[in-house]
Amino acid sequence: MEQQNIREHNGVTFSVEEAAAWLLELDRRTKSSQNGRNSIDELASAIFNKVDKVNGKALSTNDFSNEERELLLSFKKSLEEQIINDGGNYDGLEITKGMVIFTNENQQAIINGITGGIKRFTIVNRSTNFLTRINSNADNLEPDALPIELPSGMAQVGIKGFAHFKLSESLNKYEMVNGLGIPYAPEHLGITEKQAIIVKPDGSTEVMELDEVEIYKNAQATPMTKADLNNEFGDKSEGFEVVCPLINSIYKKRSDSTNSNWDKILTETIS
Incomplete structure (x- = not known):
């Protein structure tokens, strides 16, 4: 087709040079500074692959990674309470909250193993009649239950106040890391009036006979x-x-x- 020298648009006649300058200016003003955004096909592709806005999020909001989300949920659980009203033997106590509160008055609560997969938890004893007893490395646990490792080779411990526990993935056990209000180690129960519990320099305890004078x-x-x-x-x-x-x-x-x-x-x- 032979190009005409003069064209008309909306009642105004433009020369070829004027029309070319007008299109060049339009292109300059509307052209994207990003590559891949200056043709119909490129714009269509960009629109097709766009990310929809999620309610409650700004467009610049970053999502948590799985590890960060798990850490946040773990912290949330650590602030929640799980109340246990009954005593008895627990060969696989399912713990779902970070604060496990015992209020049992019917009988002593004896904990041998833990299920639920929680990373950290605290046991709080509010019973007025019983200590919460923890057995170390107990046998005959329920399926999927993990044993508890007590410090200093202790076989048992009685909790009057509270104690903190954490999951050791290397040992595949829960460890008691600290506590307050643990008045005795039950393995020393039954000592006579002629015996005494001493604390050795390494922090462990031992029963010794008292000499009469x-x-x-x-x-x-x-x-x-x-x-x-x-x-x-x-x-x-x-x-x-x-x-x-x-x-x-x-x-x-x-x-x-x-x-x-x-x-x-x-x-x-x-x-």
Whole structure:
């Protein structure tokens, strides 16, 4: 087709040069600075692949990664409470919240294993009659239940206040990391009045026998010989005393030997 020299548009006649300049100016003003946005096909492709706006989000809002979302949900769970009103043996206690509160008054709650997959949780004991008992590395757990690892090789612990636990993925166990209001270790229950629990330098505990330092023989009416004393008290330590009020005498052991010499101290009754 032969191009005309003069064209008309809306009653105005433009020369070819004027029309070309007008189109060039229009192109300059409407051209996108981004590559791939300056043809009908390119614009159609961009529109087809656009991302729809989601209600509640600005167009520049970034989504959480799966790890960040899991961390946020874990923190939310840590602030929520799970109330347990009944005691008994729990071989696979399902924990779904971060704060597990025991209010049981019917019987003691004994926890052997945990299910639910929560990463961290806190046990709070509000029972007025029972401690919440935790058994370490218990056997015969429910399917999918994980055992609990207590510190310092303790077999059991009784919680009066609270204790924090975390999941150790390397051990595939829950570990007690700290606590407050743990008045005793139940494995030491049953100790006699002649025993005591001591704390060793490494922080572990041990039951030790208490040595008697003296004994009263209120019915002893005759003097005691070295043989008498060693036959009855030969296993006692140096310094052990036998007090005999009827004969105004105190016998004091000189050594740890089972055939020790003894000192006799005469006493006077003051009335």
